[in-house]
Amino acid sequence: MHFLKKQFLIQIFLHTPFATMHIDCHVKYYYTIIYITILFLNVLKLSFSDPNVAISIDCGATIEGKDIDGRKWEMDTKYILSPGDSQPVKAQFQDPALLSDIPYMTARVSKSEMTYKFPINSTSRYFLRLHFYPGSYPSFNIEKSYFSVTVAGFTVLNNFSAAVTAEALTQAYIIKEYSFAPLDGIDSLELKFKASYKYDGSFAFVNGIELVPTPNFLDSAVLVGFSDQSLDGKTATTETVARLNVGGNYIPPTNDSGLLRTWYDDTPYLFGAGVGVTSSDNKTVGLDYRDMPKYIAPKTVYDTWRSMGPDPNVTLNFNLTWTFSVDPSFTYIVRLHFCEHVYSKVNQRLFNVYIYNQTATPSGADVIAWTGAKDVPVYKDFAVNVQTGEGQQEVLVALHPRDIGAEKPEFYDAILNGLEVFKVSDGNKNLAGPNPSPSEALAKAEQEKRKNFSKDVTRINAIWPASGVAAAFGLATVLAVVLYKKKSRMPRSKSGTSSWLPLYGNSHSSGMKSTIGGNSVACAQLSTEAAANCRHFTLAEIRKATKNFDESNVIGVGGFGKVYKGVIDGNFKVAIKKSNPSSEQGVNEFVTEIEMLSKLRHKHLVSLIGYCEENGEMALVYDFMAHGTLREHLYKGNKINLTWKQRLEMLIGAAKGLHYLHTGAKYTIIHRDVKTTNILLDENWVAKISDFGLSKTGPETNQHHVSTVVKGSFGYLDPEYFRRQQLTEKSDVYSFGVVLFEILCARPALNPSLPKEQVSLADWARSSVRKGNIEEIIDPNIKGTIKPECLKKFVDTAFKCLSDHGIDRPSMSDLLWNLEFSLQLQESGDGPKGGSSGRNTASDNINMHLSTLNLDDDEDYTESVSSSNNQNSSTAIFSQIVHQTGR
Known part of the structure; x- marks a missing residue:
C-alpha cells in the first residue's frame, strides 16, 4: 500500500512543471507545485485511511495531540468534505471540570452547512461520538448556537443547544454517543452540521469527533409487557443514554474491551434511600466468558456488583432502583449485565426485574440458572416503549427479591453488575430529542442570582x-x-420528536369535528397536550390495519361501536375501537378517552396508542389484549376455567389500576364505569382497566364530590350517586364490589330471567351474606377450593364495598390491601381438596366464619375492612402495594 502511494506521488511530481523547470523560473510556479502537492497528499491520506481503525479528530486544531489518556487526536482538515464558511476557533477559558484540553479547547464553527466525510466498512457497526464544549469563543455568542446534525440520513440532533444542555445537566462539556448499524453498500459516512434557521446569528460547532468500528454487539431485545414480541437490535441505530459499572468505579475508554467506551459509577443514578451494598471479586481466577464475546463488557464490570444485602427483613421492604431521564416517544433498549460470584446453585438468589414499572422477568431472574456456574458473565436485553408527554420522562430499573409463588429463593437478595440504556431511532430515522430543562434547584438558584442583581x-x-x-x-x-x-x-x-411503537408524539389541530348524519358537528375540543401525546392515524392506515373493517376481525361490540383486531407498522397487534356514526354521544366519550389515557401510563391500565378522526370516522387504537374481557372467562361458555387464585390475581391487578387513578395520577380520576367487560386480560393474563369514555376528574381539594349527571352501567351503579348525582371515588369502589361478587359467583350483575330477589347480583349477594348461606352463590367450579379464612376476608371486603353510603365503604387503598391479604391467606398452607366431603367441610367452615359477623343491617355492620389488616401483618404484602412513583 505504501509502495503504491509512493509511486503515485512520483508520477505526480514528474508530470508537473517543476520537473522541467529551470533555475530562473518564476517563483509563482514553485508555490503552485507546493499547493498541488499538499492537495493531493490530503486526498490520498483520506482515500488510504483504514476504515477498520478508529478515527479521533480534534476539530479546529492546527497540530495533532494526545489527550490525558494518551490517545492520539488528528486534525480535522482532511475529513472536511464541505467546509462552508467554517473556521477554527479556540476557547478563551478552560473550565476546571475539563480533564483534558484535547479535544475541547479548539472547535470548528460554521454559520452555514458543513460536512465531514469518513471512510467506513459497510459490514461494520460504528460508534460515533460528538464532543461539545459550550465555552467562550471569540466573536461567537455560545447562547446563540442552535443547530442540527444528520448522519447517513439519521437526524441525531435537532435544534440542539450545547449551552442549554450543559446548563440543565450542570456539566462543563457534553458527549453524544451513537451506534450505527451496518450500512450495506456504503463506503463512507457523512456528518452534516447545519445552523438552525429559527434564530438570527445561530451557528453550529463541534470540538471533537470519534468514529470507532465495532462488532454488531446488539441482539434481539424482549419487548417488556409483550412476551411474544422483540426488537431486532442488530439493525437498530441507537443513542447511548447511560453506561454504568454498577457497584464499581469509573472505567476510562483505554481500559474498555477495544471499543473505547466509558463506564461510569452508578451512584448518581440510584433512586431512593435503599442503595444496597457494593462488592468486588478479588479472586485471581479469571472469568469464564464461554460463548459470550469479551467485547460485550470488560472484566472490571463483571468483577464488581451491587446487591441488596443479607437481611431479608430489610431486602423485602425496598426495591434496588436506578432512574434515567429519557426523551418521550422513543423505544429504549436496557441491557443488564450479571455475574454470580457468591452462590453456585439454582434458586439461591432469585429476584424480579422491573423496567418502566413493568415486570421484565415474569419467571424471575436467576443468574446461575442462566449460566450454570459461578464466575460466568451473562447479559439480558429488554426493550421498553416510553409514553409521550411534555419534557423528559423517567425510566426506572428496579430489582426486588422474588417472594411470591412456590419458587421462594434460599436468600432474599438481588444483584446487578452493569447497566446500559440505548435510545432507538424511530420510524423516521430520528434520534433527536428536546433540549432538557434546568432542574428546579438550578432554576431557583438562577432566580436568586437575578434577585441579587436587582x-x-x-x-x-x-x-x-x-x-x-x-x-x-x-x-x-x-x-x-x-x-x-x-x-x-x-x-x-423544545423540539418535538416522533417515535417508535407504541406511542407517538405528533402535533395536530386541537379542534375536532365529526360528521354525523351528513351534518358537520363541532365536537368537544381536544387539548394540544393530548393531541401531542398520541399518534394520529389516517383513515387509510386504520382501514389497512383492519382489512377495511372486515367483520372477521371484530372482537367486541360496545356502546361506542365495534372493536376490531388490527395490525400496524408491520406486525404490531392492536385493538381498534371504531365509532358508531349514529351515536352523537360517542363524540364526547371519544375526546374524553384521549384526554384521559394520553396522560396516563400504568401496568394495569390499557395503553392508548393513538386515534383517527377523518371524514366523519372516529377510531381509537389500543394495545391488543390477547385474552379479551374478564367477563368472557367467567360465564360466557369459555372453555378456560379460571382458578380462584387466578381470579384473585386479576382482581388485584384491576384494583391496582383503579388505585392509581384515584391516588397516583396528577388529579384524582373516577372511572365511573367499572365492570368485568372493562377489565381486559393481556397475553400473560395481566388485568388492565379500559374504557375511560365516562371518566371524570375528581373534586377540588375543598369539596368531597363532583356533581354530574348519572352515567354508568345498571347493576354496577352506586345507589348514592344515583340518588344524589354526587360522584366520588367511592362510586368506583361500589362498582368494584359488584365485580368482586361477579368473580366469586360467575354470574352477571343483572339477570332478568332469575326470580325477582336474584335479578340484581348486589342485592342477592348482600342478602345471602346476611343469611349466612354464602356457599349457595359461589361458582361451582371453584367451590371447595377456597380456604375459609380467605373467603371470609374476601366476602367481608366485598360486602363492605356495597354499603349504601360511600363513607362506609373502604378506600381503594384499603380494598387493594385486603385483596392482597386474601391472596396470602389462600396461598398459606394447603387448601381444601376437591370432592363432596371436602366441599361440605369447606361450607361448614365458611358458615362458621361468617356467623361471627353482624350483617343484619348495613348500619350495624361497623367492622372496618381495614381493621383486620393488623392480623398477620406482612411487610412483604405491603411492599407489593406501595408504588414509589405512582406509575
Whole structure:
C-alpha cells in the first residue's frame, strides 16, 4: 500500500512543471507545485485511511495531540468534505471540570452547512461520538448556537443547544454517543452540521469527533409487557443514554474491551434511600466468558456488583432502583449485565426485574440458572416503549427479591453488575430529542442570582446623588449590559420528536369535528397536550390495519361501536375501537378517552396508542389484549376455567389500576364505569382497566364530590350517586364490589330471567351474606377450593364495598390491601381438596366464619375492612402495594 502511494506521488511530481523547470523560473510556479502537492497528499491520506481503525479528530486544531489518556487526536482538515464558511476557533477559558484540553479547547464553527466525510466498512457497526464544549469563543455568542446534525440520513440532533444542555445537566462539556448499524453498500459516512434557521446569528460547532468500528454487539431485545414480541437490535441505530459499572468505579475508554467506551459509577443514578451494598471479586481466577464475546463488557464490570444485602427483613421492604431521564416517544433498549460470584446453585438468589414499572422477568431472574456456574458473565436485553408527554420522562430499573409463588429463593437478595440504556431511532430515522430543562434547584438558584442583581442595581440608584458622573457612567454600563443580554438571549424551545411503537408524539389541530348524519358537528375540543401525546392515524392506515373493517376481525361490540383486531407498522397487534356514526354521544366519550389515557401510563391500565378522526370516522387504537374481557372467562361458555387464585390475581391487578387513578395520577380520576367487560386480560393474563369514555376528574381539594349527571352501567351503579348525582371515588369502589361478587359467583350483575330477589347480583349477594348461606352463590367450579379464612376476608371486603353510603365503604387503598391479604391467606398452607366431603367441610367452615359477623343491617355492620389488616401483618404484602412513583 505504501509502495503504491509512493509511486503515485512520483508520477505526480514528474508530470508537473517543476520537473522541467529551470533555475530562473518564476517563483509563482514553485508555490503552485507546493499547493498541488499538499492537495493531493490530503486526498490520498483520506482515500488510504483504514476504515477498520478508529478515527479521533480534534476539530479546529492546527497540530495533532494526545489527550490525558494518551490517545492520539488528528486534525480535522482532511475529513472536511464541505467546509462552508467554517473556521477554527479556540476557547478563551478552560473550565476546571475539563480533564483534558484535547479535544475541547479548539472547535470548528460554521454559520452555514458543513460536512465531514469518513471512510467506513459497510459490514461494520460504528460508534460515533460528538464532543461539545459550550465555552467562550471569540466573536461567537455560545447562547446563540442552535443547530442540527444528520448522519447517513439519521437526524441525531435537532435544534440542539450545547449551552442549554450543559446548563440543565450542570456539566462543563457534553458527549453524544451513537451506534450505527451496518450500512450495506456504503463506503463512507457523512456528518452534516447545519445552523438552525429559527434564530438570527445561530451557528453550529463541534470540538471533537470519534468514529470507532465495532462488532454488531446488539441482539434481539424482549419487548417488556409483550412476551411474544422483540426488537431486532442488530439493525437498530441507537443513542447511548447511560453506561454504568454498577457497584464499581469509573472505567476510562483505554481500559474498555477495544471499543473505547466509558463506564461510569452508578451512584448518581440510584433512586431512593435503599442503595444496597457494593462488592468486588478479588479472586485471581479469571472469568469464564464461554460463548459470550469479551467485547460485550470488560472484566472490571463483571468483577464488581451491587446487591441488596443479607437481611431479608430489610431486602423485602425496598426495591434496588436506578432512574434515567429519557426523551418521550422513543423505544429504549436496557441491557443488564450479571455475574454470580457468591452462590453456585439454582434458586439461591432469585429476584424480579422491573423496567418502566413493568415486570421484565415474569419467571424471575436467576443468574446461575442462566449460566450454570459461578464466575460466568451473562447479559439480558429488554426493550421498553416510553409514553409521550411534555419534557423528559423517567425510566426506572428496579430489582426486588422474588417472594411470591412456590419458587421462594434460599436468600432474599438481588444483584446487578452493569447497566446500559440505548435510545432507538424511530420510524423516521430520528434520534433527536428536546433540549432538557434546568432542574428546579438550578432554576431557583438562577432566580436568586437575578434577585441579587436587582438589589445591586437598587443600591447603585441609592448612591446616585453622591457618586456624580462616575456613578452615572457605571449605571449606564450596567443597564447596557442588561439590555444586551436580554436582547441576545435566544428562546430555548423544545423540539418535538416522533417515535417508535407504541406511542407517538405528533402535533395536530386541537379542534375536532365529526360528521354525523351528513351534518358537520363541532365536537368537544381536544387539548394540544393530548393531541401531542398520541399518534394520529389516517383513515387509510386504520382501514389497512383492519382489512377495511372486515367483520372477521371484530372482537367486541360496545356502546361506542365495534372493536376490531388490527395490525400496524408491520406486525404490531392492536385493538381498534371504531365509532358508531349514529351515536352523537360517542363524540364526547371519544375526546374524553384521549384526554384521559394520553396522560396516563400504568401496568394495569390499557395503553392508548393513538386515534383517527377523518371524514366523519372516529377510531381509537389500543394495545391488543390477547385474552379479551374478564367477563368472557367467567360465564360466557369459555372453555378456560379460571382458578380462584387466578381470579384473585386479576382482581388485584384491576384494583391496582383503579388505585392509581384515584391516588397516583396528577388529579384524582373516577372511572365511573367499572365492570368485568372493562377489565381486559393481556397475553400473560395481566388485568388492565379500559374504557375511560365516562371518566371524570375528581373534586377540588375543598369539596368531597363532583356533581354530574348519572352515567354508568345498571347493576354496577352506586345507589348514592344515583340518588344524589354526587360522584366520588367511592362510586368506583361500589362498582368494584359488584365485580368482586361477579368473580366469586360467575354470574352477571343483572339477570332478568332469575326470580325477582336474584335479578340484581348486589342485592342477592348482600342478602345471602346476611343469611349466612354464602356457599349457595359461589361458582361451582371453584367451590371447595377456597380456604375459609380467605373467603371470609374476601366476602367481608366485598360486602363492605356495597354499603349504601360511600363513607362506609373502604378506600381503594384499603380494598387493594385486603385483596392482597386474601391472596396470602389462600396461598398459606394447603387448601381444601376437591370432592363432596371436602366441599361440605369447606361450607361448614365458611358458615362458621361468617356467623361471627353482624350483617343484619348495613348500619350495624361497623367492622372496618381495614381493621383486620393488623392480623398477620406482612411487610412483604405491603411492599407489593406501595408504588414509589405512582406509575
